[in-house]
Amino acid sequence: MQYGILGTGSVGQTLASKLVSLGYKVMLGSREKHSEKALIWVHDQGHLAHEGSFADAAHFGEILINATNGTASLTALHAAGAENLLGKILLDVSNPLDFSEGIPPTLSVSNTSSLAEQIQWTFPHTYVVKALNTVNHAVMVNPGLLPEEHTLFICGNNGEAKASIITLLERFGWPFSSILDLGDITNARGMEMYLPLWLRIAGAVHGKPFNIKVVKAE
């Protein structure tokens, strides 16, 4: 399996490096090919690692990951090209956080829609799966960083696409029992609107890696 990752920030690089460590070929895509960040990453990661434009990475990948800034994701995906997204699974890990008015950020889409839904509507022949947007990049690929099991939410319209991503998440270290499938892609509204609480918990725990665990009655 080959992966195309859109976005060369800490989230994109962390996911790309984890995939390389698992033995997959990965192309890291950025706005312009040969970006300095991407070239350094390729140099560090060795022969499984590649870099290119958003379109190059989307063409290369059999499974794609959107790790761009949420407010720029639709632009990045248009640059990637609908033809390169066609019939593929797109794991959306982004959050539509708008920092233009400062800290704390607001959400650029919320309440009656979500970024994942907008992506799904814009690219109807792509299988959009939302997951991993509720944890920081270190926890994404190393859930064992926390001292007990905790919950990862996932949603999407296509059951097989979700099953593929769940298999990938298990390779990242997420126990199957920790993954909670919320249902179709409209559930991304809940997952993205959790971010304002996430940001405030992050402050209250002084920046330590954390996640939430769903505890339910037996």
Added chain:
Amino acid sequence: MQYGILGTGSVGQTLASKLVSLGYKVMLGSREKHSEKALIWVHDQGHLAHEGSFADAAHFGEILINATNGTASLTALHAAGAENLLGKILLDVSNPLDFSEGIPPTLSVSNTSSLAEQIQWTFPHTYVVKALNTVNHAVMVNPGLLPEEHTLFICGNNGEAKASIITLLERFGWPFSSILDLGDITNARGMEMYLPLWLRIAGAVHGKPFNIKVVKAE
């Protein structure tokens, strides 16, 4: 200590009954005094239980609880009267859920403000504390319903008011270690915007009582 509870729904009645069981005098307030629900509640609860209008309950209580529907809370608090809220602690447990467009509800205020902030701005001489809006009424007064410790968020501008509410929460059964103070009242944005995720988790766990626990790295 005497409590005034605004709202005769399941949340208001559950909190009021718990306070009576702890030995406090409680007045349950509704839009019109002598509402059928309130009269039945008083009859069931005995001599510590009282009922009246929103203004009666706000006048009666030394500590007040807003348990009205979030979209009607400001109207209810205006009916209660600023003079009856003056200098008192108001625990806001409500959520601004708007069901007018059906299920799932949207939030009538979010992203750049919250209901708790609106209440605090409208009644600047009242000590608004937000808590308990992130769990259902059964868990509010019986956190031991769940098989392990889980997290309750609290926020507000006044430290002493928060300390008073934390003492009350401990009497409800919340261990001190389970209560996470997020800071000032603007943090209610995060606590209220968690509701869309709460509603979807509730669906995924098939309506069982639940809550989330913050798990952090050591």
